[in-house]
Amino acid sequence: MGKGAGKARKKLPKELAVVRADNCTGCEACIEVCPVDCIYKVPGEDLPTVQYFVDIDLERCIGCSLCERWCPWDAIDMVPTAQIGEAVAEKGGPPSYVEKHQAELNRVADSLAELYKEQLAAKPAKASPKAAEAAATTG
Numbered sequence: 001m002g003k004g005a006g007k008a009r010k011k012l013p014k015e016l017a018v019v020r021a022d023n024c025t026g027c028e029a030c031i032e033v034c035p036v037d038c039i040y041k042v043p044g045e046d047l048p049t050v051q052y053f054v055d056i057d058l059e060r061c062i063g064c065s066l067c068e069r070w071c072p073w074d075a076i077d078m079v080p081t082a083q084i085g086e087a088v089a090e091k092g093g094p095p096s097y098v099e100k101h102q103a104e105l106n107r108v109a110d111s112l113a114e115l116y117k118e119q120l121a122a123k124p125a126k127a128s129p130k131a132a133e134a135a136a137t138t139g
């Protein structure tokens with residue numbers, strides 16, 4: 001987790017997945033469906049109601065939303081990549097995990113949001129085929 005933060009993939013997805021820790025039971029349904037194996041277990045020793053919860057390596061998430069659809073507890077939200085920093089900052093988790101990792105998780109999320117915004121800004125505006133046709137006929 002967190003290795004190579006901000007390292008550019010070709011293109012970041014429009015949305016990324018965030019686990020709301022309070023709702024997660026650690027049932028593992030999401031781990032089984034994630035096509036890129038980017039969901040990992042976090043020991044939840046400080047949360048007596050659950051054995052553990054899961055978190056997501058956002059640098060590898062491809063935004064496919066399978067985990068969101070399969071989570072029986074509505075613990076996963078798909079969040080627009082530009083807003084991923086805010087969502088990660090408030091997602092919660094066992095206190096020991098938050099204390100140890102939250103700063104790095106925030107840093108990664110913020111850098112992905114920035115990168116996404118840069119990619120959007122750099123993207124040339126795509127003309128629809130109809131608009132291109134109209135432009136060609138109107139000269």
Ligand code: SF4
Nearest residue numbers: 034061062064065067
């Ligand atoms: S959105 Fe897709 S890639 Fe991302 S964590 Fe969920 S299942 Fe994995």
Ligand code: SF4
Nearest residue numbers: 024025027028030071
């Ligand atoms: S499917 Fe939902 S409840 Fe189950 S481990 Fe994943 S996030 Fe937690």
